[in-house]
Amino acid sequence: MSETQVIVLNGGSSSGKSGIVRCLQAVLPEPWLAFGVDTLVAAMPPSLRASDAGIGFEPGGEVVVGEAFRTLDAAWAEGIAAMARAGARIVVDDVFLGGPESQQRWQKALHGLNVLWVGVRCDGEAAAAREIARGDRPRGMAAAQAEAVHRGVDYDLEVDTTRAESLACARTIAARVRSRPAPATGVR
Numbered sequence: 001m002s003e004t005q006v007i008v009l010n011g012g013s014s015s016g017k018s019g020i021v022r023c024l025q026a027v028l029p030e031p032w033l034a035f036g037v038d039t040l041v042a043a044m045p046p047s048l049r050a051s052d053a054g055i056g057f058e059p060g061g062e063v064v065v066g067e068a069f070r071t072l073d074a075a076w077a078e079g080i081a082a083m084a085r086a087g088a089r090i091v092v093d094d095v096f097l098g099g100p101e102s103q104q105r106w107q108k109a110l111h112g113l114n115v116l117w118v119g120v121r122c123d124g125e126a127a128a129a130r131e132i133a134r135g136d137r138p139r140g141m142a143a144a145q146a147e148a149v150h151r152g153v154d155y156d157l158e159v160d161t162t163r164a165e166s167l168a169c170a171r172t173i174a175a176r177v178r179s180r181p182a183p184a185t186g187v188r
Contacts, residue, residue, distance in 0.1 A: 003114050003180055004089075004114050004115070004116045004177045004180050005084045005089060005090070005113045005114045005115070006080075006081075006084050006089075006090045006091075006092065006110055006113050006114070006115045006116070007024070007032070007090070007091045007092070007115070007116045007118060007173065007177065008092045008094065008106055008110075008115060008116070008117050008118065009021065009091065009092065009093050009094065009118045009120050010094055010095065010096045010102075010103070010117070010118070010119055010120065010149060010150070010153060010155075011095065011119065011120030011121065011122065011149060011150075011161075012095060012122065012127055012141075012142055012144075012145030012146045012147075012148070012149050013061075013095060013127065013131065013137055013141045013142045013145050014122070014127045014128070014130040014131040014134060014137065014141075014142040015120045015121065015122035015127055015142070015145075015146070015161055016120060016122055016130075016161035016166055016169070017036070017093040017120050018036065018038075018093060019161075019166030020120060020159070020161070020166045020169045020170050020173070021034045021036070021091050021093050022034075022166070023166045023167045023169070023170030023171075024091055024170045024173060024174060025091070026170070027167075027170050027171055027174045028089075028174050028177065029178075030089055031089065032089040032090065032091050033083065033088050033089065033090050033091070034090075034091045034093065035076075035080055035090065035091070035092055035093070036092070036093035036094070037093065037094045037095055038093070040072070040073065040076050041055055044069070044072060048068055048069065048072075051066065051068075052064075052066050053066040053067055053068035053069070054066055054068050054069045055069045057137075057141070059140075060139075060140040060144070061137070061139065061140030061141030061142070061143070061144045061145070062140075062141075062144065063095075063097055063141070065097070073105075074105065074109075077105060077106055077109035077110075078109050080092060080109070081109040081110050081111075081113065084110070084113050085112075085113065092106070094106070095145060095149055096149045096150075096153055097145075097148075097149065099148070099149065099150075099151045099152045099153055100151075100152035100153055100154075102149075102153075103117070103153050103154070114180070116156050116157065116173070116176060116177060116180065117153075117154065117155045117156045117157070118155060118156065118157050118158065118159065118173055119150055119153065119155040119157070119158040119159070120158075120159055120161060120169070121146075121150065121158055121159070121160045121161070121162070122142075122146060122160065122161045122162050123146065123162040124142065124143040124146035124147065125143070126161075126162045127142035127143065127145075127146050128140075128142045128143045130142065131143075156176070157172070157173060157176050159172055159173065
């Protein structure tokens with residue numbers, strides 16, 4: 001049995017995180033629950049999906065978050081941590097718009113858990129092409145986030161979906177999960 005309790009994937013919009021998550025669920029031997037920031041946004045009341053208090057998407061792809069979003073986002077992270085502490089294995093698909101501050105928020109929520117931090121990189125041009133093909137994101141978001149979400153963030157592992165398929169990236173991550181020992185502190 002793997003000792004990793006939580007896998008946190010960080011990457012920009014259209015970098016391939018969701019595809020990797022689906023593949024991870026298929027290749028990992030135990031069941032893993034998947035939670036993404038897109039699910040959090042979709043779960044919010046419509047009034048917060050386009051307001052200064054919630055989350056807004058500007059022309060050119062800038063994402064603006066307000067205080068209500070931050071409050072719900074913090075509660076979401078704590079809820080995910082509680083599920084992991086209760087025995088669920090969790091894969092988180094997030095976009096660290098705040099760079100190291102976003103990672104620190106997760107580190108605080110996941111304190112005491114064995115977490116694998118994974119950077120999901122994708123060349124800005126490739127991500128922008130995927131963004132256009134998807135048609136469900138503001139143009140410019142993928143290119144703007146491609147490098148910015150990684151600045152100042154520390155990872156245990158990085159994968160690059162520019163040329164690698166989701167399944168290959170998932171297998172790389174799964175191999176790392178299977179090879180990781182339990183934390184030295186004995187806290188799980």
